[in-house]
Amino acid sequence: NAGVMQNPRHLVRRRGQEARLRCSPMKGHSHVYWYRQLPEEGLKFMVYLQKENIIDESGMPKERFSAEFPKEGPSILRIQQVVRGDSAAYFCASSPRTSGQETQYFGPGTRLLVL
């Protein structure tokens, strides 16, 4: 049973370019969460999605960031016009359902470096 998959593992972008991060949840999981880890900090919640729905995006910056989880295919976190402050590790997690008690399983992360 494959775990949560993320790609690419490493992404380098120049300022002003777009970054697109992909996440495939574990088999049977329909809930996806994105977290960001800035250097030497803990993970911060960004967004929670179910298939075709954004449930909570309260942790997402208001501009340049968007997320989707289409009916088919992986979840995508998109960052437009990247800036140096976007350099971080972005982790995706998935769970089978949400009751507040469900364990979230994390992917290996995408490490974004903005030059």
Add this chain to the structure above:
Amino acid sequence: GNSVTQMEGPVTLSEEAFLTINCTYTATGYPSLFWYVQYPGEGLQLLLKATKADDKGSNKGFEATYRKETTSFHLEKGSVQVSDSAVYFCALNSGGSNYKLTFGKGTLLTVNP
């Protein structure tokens, strides 16, 4: 709101030493508590969890007990190994509709041979 405070690192121990990493929390409702471990260059792996007061989570020799009276979930291991060197994160996830994991800042553990 929810918050997690964990012991600041880095923590450096010799192999076979006893480990404690303190974690206290503030939360509404009845949170589940977790310890995640992040090895260098990798993602987070769930180490152990506890879902109600007085539960003890355990895995790979690590233990943590959910103490509601002291709002704590301290991580312990009786004899650490070099392979335990990693960053350890305490986290909580309140029940009901609060699905967001709230993490502490992490504690870097280095175990020397």
